[in-house]
Amino acid sequence: MKNFFTYIITIFLVCHLQNSRAQNSLSADSIHLYIKKAEKLQDQYKYDESLEIAKIALQNAAFNDDSKSKGLIHTIIAKNYEINEDDHEAKSNYLKALTYSQISKNKPLETDLYNNLARLYSKDKNTYQKGIHYYNQSYKFAVRLNDTSRMIRPLLNLSSLYINRKAYNKAYNYLSPAKKLIGNHTSSLDQVRLHVLLGKYYISTERYEKAEKYLKEAIFHSKREASINDKSKNNELTSNFYQQLATAYKAKSMLYYIQRDFKSAYDYQQEYVDNLLKAINLKNIIELQKANVKYQVGQYKEQIKQADEDKAERASQVIKWRIIIALGTILILISMAFLLSAYKNNTQKRKLNNDLLEKNKELLIAKEAAEQVSTLKSQFISTVSHELRTPLYGVIGLTSLLMENPEEKKRNEYLESLKFSGDYLLALINDVLQLSKIETNEVKLxxxxxxxxxxxxxxxxxxxxxxxxxxxxxxxxxxxxxxxxxxxxxxxxxxxxxxxxxxxxxxxxxxxxxxxxxxxxxxxxxxxxxxxxxxxxxxxxxxxxxxxxxxxxxxxxxxxxxxxxxxxxxxxxxxxxxxxxxxxxxxxxxxxxxxxxxxxxxxAIKAHEIALKTGEAISIGTSNFYVLIVDDNKINQIVTQNILKKKGYTCDVASNGMDAIEKLRSEKFDLVLMDINMPEMNGLDATKIIREFNPNIPVIALTAVEEGEVRNQALSVGMNDVIIKPYDTQQFFQTIMKNISKMKLM
Structure with missing residues (x-):
């Protein structure tokens, strides 16, 4: 039946053409007109007519050996097949078009064809690498043409491809140049796509403020453009903007879900579903329009056929029955297509509703969990506040009593109580930090x-x-x-x-x-x-x-x-x-x-005790080592100095990194105890410089920062070890001796 209609349209067109020119010798201008006609029919969803006119134009382009026209015509044919989801024929014709565009040196067309081929190849996981290659080719050719809009298209497509595959660093390699290219002259759809992709990227890299900014921009522009195109009855573009709007809302729901704002996550999930349904409904309207066009084409073909039959003095009754059967079949197929589309739409709506119900359940559970966390948080603050105030009261009160010069017996009693309060405070802080680390999976065995x-x-x-x-x-x-x-x-x-x-x-x-x-x-x-x-x-x-x-x-x-x-x-x-x-x-x-x-x-095999090469063991407190204490806090300086002096060590003090560097250049020390956070120059920067002129001296970080946060940084700049304040005195000296011993053995 398809061959039959093809025959009818061909006869009609041939008859029309015979009035003005020979059958197989259209001029280049006429071929161009037919190309425009085929493109227009394609935009009107008249794909069969578009294909027939394109094929006639192709015959004449071949007759005239017009490679440029052949490239354009194969592109139209390929697009018809792609729209109708015949990817095999679409690829075949795009490749032919690519060959002719290269022969005719039509660089803009060649650029577009690389992008179109990439779109088809990247659908399949077995060929997506070829798709990536074609996208990159499209971008390279666009750069040579200095065509901004053609450059943006493959960049956004590559970004989307990598984000969907969770390769976020690769995605940003294309998002970054796209961001620089986009301006007021760029199409609204490309601007919205960029903002949505940037929003997704920044969510993945936990930069939530930037993600919020770009998703907000995407939502604003999508709403505005959807409204404008809806008024102009451009269903195709309106559907695209509603689709982007839905995607932006889905990303925003995820953003708030990650930040444990479950109410906002739930609200944005609702917006996602609403806008997705709008996009689906518009696509169904477009499909219905296509079906109506096909039906009208069928009527038009019937009229042509009837006219031909009248001229041929009413051909046989068999042909009439064929037409009736063909029309009946077309009507049945159209009805079935519409019913199938409606069924798919209802199925999709049911699935979306079910998904929404499941998501709502998850969000309600999460909401309850958030409320429970809030209660625990209040309980935690109340408990810890009480437990901190109790020993702090003891510390402050006992310190006041000690300042009044009590008798020796009372002084010792107060000092013991003061030590107890201090130990309790340290234990409390360590417990809170330890629990936090375990619950965020930061503790590794x-x-x-x-x-x-x-x-x-x-x-x-x-x-x-x-x-x-x-x-x-x-x-x-x-x-x-x-x-x-x-x-x-x-x-x-x-x-x-x-x-x-x-x-x-x-x-x-x-x-x-x-x-x-x-x-x-x-x-x-x-x-x-x-x-x-x-x-x-x-x-x-x-x-x-x-x-x-x-x-x-x-x-x-x-x-x-x-x-x-x-x-x-x-x-x-x-x-x-x-x-x-x-x-x-x-x-x-x-x-x-x-x-x-x-x-x-x-x-395990027990490690032997570390000894000097001379055979003399270094024991704590038996050697007069010279230690440089680098700390900007005067009280900390006094405490560390006195602890070291009790063991017979000699000490000197520097108040920041720059002072430490000067002292180490002029004097010879056995060890450096280096604070991290200091004015003028911090301990990390100071250690980098020290290692340039003194690579061997042991440098130990003496800091109140949690060890997990600072150890890797300290070791990376050349420090040998880390001691966390406040510390156990025995461990403090063991760490010092271990590092001095290693240096002596070198």
Whole structure:
């Protein structure tokens, strides 16, 4: 039937042409007119007519050996096939058009054809690399032509392609030049596309203010252009702007969802769905228009055929029946196409509604979670505020009493209380920071060699004051089958045990605390160990045992001076879970509590003690080392100086990085303790310069900044180690000796 209509149109056109020119010899001007006619019919959705006229023009262009026209005609034919989703024929004709554009040296057409081919090839994951190549070719040719609009098109297409594949850095390589090219002369659709793509890019790189700015611009321009084109009845362009508007709202919903503003995320999700439906409805109207055009074309063809039949004195009745059947088939196909389109539209609407309902559920859950977080936040601020004020009151009050020159006995008592308040404040701050790090997945387990017995004995000894205050005795029992030197994260194990042993000492009076390590299994140089911390203290009520590991959970005990924030066991639970294990509790009120958990560690070879090449071991406090303290805070200078002088060290002080550089150029020091944040020149910049003229001297960062934030920076500029203020004095000197020893061995 298609061949039949092709035959009718061809006869009509041939008859028309025979009145003025020979059948196969159209002039170049006439071919150009037919090209324009084919393009116009294409814009009117009359694809069959457009193809027929293009093919006639192609025959005559071939007869005249007109390569330029052949390139243009194959482009029209390819576009017809692409619109009707016949990508194979579209590619074939675009490639032919490309060949003829190269022969005729039609550079603007060649540029457009590379972009069109890229669009088709990038649809398929197996050929998208070829698509990227064609986009780049299109951009190169546009640059040679100095044609801004042709340059922008492939840049935006490449940006969109890479953003969809989450290759954001590559996307920005094309967004950046596109951003520079876009101006008032650029089409509104390209401006909107750029703003949407920039918004998506900045969301991916967590620059939310910039993302907000560009998405706001995209929404404003899309709304304005959609309204303008809607009034002019340009359904195709209006649909495109509604599609971009929907995309911008979807990105904005994601932006607010990431920032945990779930209400705004929900509202923008609604806007996304509304505008997407508007775009879909306009596309359905366009499809209906296309169907109507096809129907009108069918009527037009029937009239031509009827006229020909009249001239031929009413051809046979068989032909009439063919026409009737053909028209009936066309009407049925049009009806079916319309029904299918309506069905697809309804299916898509149902799917969108279902997706929206699911998204609404997620957002409602997120909203409830946000409210819960808000409640926890208020609880956290209230609890921490109370816990900070209590020891701070003690610090300020005791300091005032000390300034009044009390008798010696009272002075020692006040100093002990002052130290206790300071230690409590430090523990509180460390707990809050530790919990924050764990919950943001910043804590990673490390593997280092450590001595298990030394670690546990060190922890128990460090808690001696707590033992003494409640008259407790701590007992250590380590299975003799365990090799004392293990490989694992000793820092996290210390944090777990310090919290558990500290709690046992805190909630026990005149009693015992047992710290036990048992070997459950040893296989392939790997130990499975059970750690147990047991006490005979006040115990934990059954009603509290399920919630004791929650944030802020506390066991009330009126006899204790400080109850704490209730973060210790929450941290313990999360640290043990990082080891893929769980903590268990056995407790009875008034009898005592037992906490136990299982961890695995590899057997390690114990490291030999570091000694000088001369054979003389360096021990803490036995050598008079010369240390430069670089710190802008006078109190910190005094504290560090006095700690070092008690061990027999000699010190000098610099108040900033520039002073430190001058002193190091003129004097010879054994070690530098370098603060990070200082006026005039900070510690990082100073270390870079020091390393230019003194590459060997140990430089240790002595800073109050959290270690995770500063360690990589410090090591990258040439520092040897990091000590966090406030510090444990024993660890402080161990770090100093370790680094001086390394330098002496060089």
């Amino acid at each position: 490390e593997k280092v060699s450590f001595d298990l017995r030394s670690l546990i004995e060190g922890i128990v000894n460090s808690l001696h004051t707590k033992q003494k205050s409640n008259n407790n005795t701590a007992l250590i029992d380590i299975d003799p089958k365990i090799n004392s030197t293990l490989l694992g994260d000793s820092v996290r194990l210390s944090q777990i045990l310090i919290n558990l042993i500290g709690n046992a000492l805190k909630f026990t009076k005149d009693g015992n605390i047992w710290v036990k390590v048992q070997c459950l299994e040893y296989k392939n140089n790997v130990y499975k160990l059970r750690f147990t911390v047991k006490d005979n203290g006040i115990g934990i009520p059954k009603s509290k045992q399920k919630t004791i590991f929650d944030n802020f959970a506390q066991v009330k005990n009126q006899n204790l001076e400080y109850e704490g924030t209730g973060l210790g066991l929450a941290i313990v639970k999360k640290l043990i879970q990082l080891h893929d294990s769980e903590i268990h509790i056995i407790s009875e009120e008034g009898v005592g509590s037992e906490f136990y958990f299982d961890l695995t560690y590899e057997k």
